[in-house]
Amino acid sequence: MAILPPTVRPLQPSPDSQIDFGASIEGIDLENLTDEQFTKIHDALYRHQVVVFKRQHKLSAKAQYELTKRFDPTADNYGHGKTIDAKRSILHPDLKTVPHQPQVQIIGNGFVESYEGLENFQLRHPHHRTFHKDHIPDEKDHDYTRFYRWHIDAALYDLNPPQVTTLLAVQVPKGRRQTLLYDDGSDETMDVPLGTTAFVSGERMFELLSPAEQEFVRTSKIEYAPHPYIWMSPAHSRSTGLGLHSEGLELPDSDLPPIDPKKIMILPMLWKNPVTGKLALQIHPSAVRRIHLADGSVIDDLSRVREIVYRLQRPGISPQYVYAHDWEEGDLVLFNNRGVLHSVVGAFRPEEVRLFRQCNLAASEPPMGP
Ligand SMILES: [Fe+2]
Numbered sequence: 582m583a584i585l586p587p588t589v590r591p592l593q594p595s596p597d598s599q600i601d602f603g604a605s606i607e608g609i610d611l612e613n614l615t616d617e618q619f620t621k622i623h624d625a626l627y628r629h630q631v632v633v634f635k636r637q638h639k640l641s642a643k644a645q646y647e648l649t650k651r652f653d654p655t656a657d658n659y660g661h662g663k664t665i666d667a668k669r670s671i672l673h674p675d676l677k678t679v680p681h682q683p684q685v686q687i688i689g690n691g692f693v694e695s696y697e698g699l700e701n702f703q704l705r706h707p708h709h710r711t712f713h714k715d716h717i718p719d720e721k722d723h724d725y726t727r728f729y730r731w732h733i734d735a736a737l738y739d740l741n742p743p744q745v746t747t748l749l750a751v752q753v754p755k756g757r758r759q760t761l762l763y764d765d766g767s768d769e770t771m772d773v774p775l776g777t778t779a780f781v782s783g784e785r786m787f788e789l790l791s792p793a794e795q796e797f798v799r800t801s802k803i804e805y806a807p808h809p810y811i812w813m814s815p816a817h818s819r820s821t822g823l824g825l826h827s828e829g830l831e832l833p834d835s836d837l838p839p840i841d842p843k844k845i846m847i848l849p850m851l852w853k854n855p856v857t858g859k860l861a862l863q864i865h866p867s868a869v870r871r872i873h874l875a876d877g878s879v880i881d882d883l884s885r886v887r888e889i890v891y892r893l894q895r896p897g898i899s900p901q902y903v904y905a906h907d908w909e910e911g912d913l914v915l916f917n918n919r920g921v922l923h924s925v926v927g928a929f930r931p932e933e934v935r936l937f938r939q940c941n942l943a944a945s946e947p948p949m950g951p
Pocket residue numbers: 732733734923
């Protein structure tokens with residue numbers, strides 16, 4: 582049988598969409614990846630930001646880990662390290678670790694009898710009500726949803742943001758769609774598949790800014806809170822899944838685990854694509870603490886910091902710029918974690934079982950600035 586060369590096809594956005602990223606790759610056996618094939622994947626990932634491989638039901642956790650690691654061969658620990666073990670982390674209830682491949686996590690919704698050596702466990706799909714200041718009323722919860730929380734997969738303290746994330750859909754509840762509400766005074770809505778993962782391009786987010794804003798993000802840096810997933814308030818997101826102005830609910834430093842100032846992250850707002858050189862506006866909105874300006878001064882007022890970040894990010898999450906992946910079982914999605922923001926979406930019923938495997942690795946190097 583002739584072996585066809587791998588093909589990369591850009592995703593075909595719907596007519597009302599303006600997304601300019603996303604591709605699918607066919608013809609690669611990820612379980613037995615060659616160097617040549619990986620070069621093709623690497624190039625496709627940095628040109629298209631989000632790459633979909635279909636029919637990967639049988640992909641092992643080991644092969645998923647190895648594909649993820651190819652992007653950063655000296656990285657070896659899960660992107661959050663062991664920080665998610667902290668019971669107070671808001672991420673703690675959402676993740677189960679694959680025992681034989683601890684860099685790979687199991688996420689989803691509902692009760693699972695047996696998977697990857699784990700027996701009888703409960704998964705919990707994050708619901709926007711746990712993270713938004715106000716939420717969609719229960720009686721509308723079946724039909725309507727929101728972005729849960731726009732983010733980069735990153736610990737943002739001590740550990741560098743992962744280069745890429747891989748997400749494998751093992752089991753997906755079928756059939757329903759929901760209407761996603763922005764609920765921010767705009768009348769923007771989106772029709773989305775149940776439990777979609779939403780992506781936006783940081784490059785597009787940057788391009789949408791005015792020249793003055795572009796100069797601001799080119800020259801300013803973001804300081805992230807220490808132990809951000811313990812620090813952040815459980816209900817501080819705006820209805821759009823971007824950070825809210827501060828309500829003063831974040832934990833004071835004295836209530837956090839010990840803080841090592843050397844581990845606090847101050848990162849550029851713009852991160853450079855290693856293949857194309859393009860700049861992406863990459864800010865994790867709910868973990869921001871301070872803005873460091875070009876002249877050396879610092880904006881310390883959290884409400885003001887969040888207002889500034891919100892103003893910079895909101896244009897780039899409008900519906901025409903959002904790619905909402907319609908998951909099919911066996912889909913493996915590989916994304917450039919340093920070039921897109923993403924969000925969980927949707928509200929499942931308890932009996933709707935969703936089973937995913939996720940892998941990312943704390944990077945060996947910090948992101949490249951402009
Ligand atoms: Fe994520």
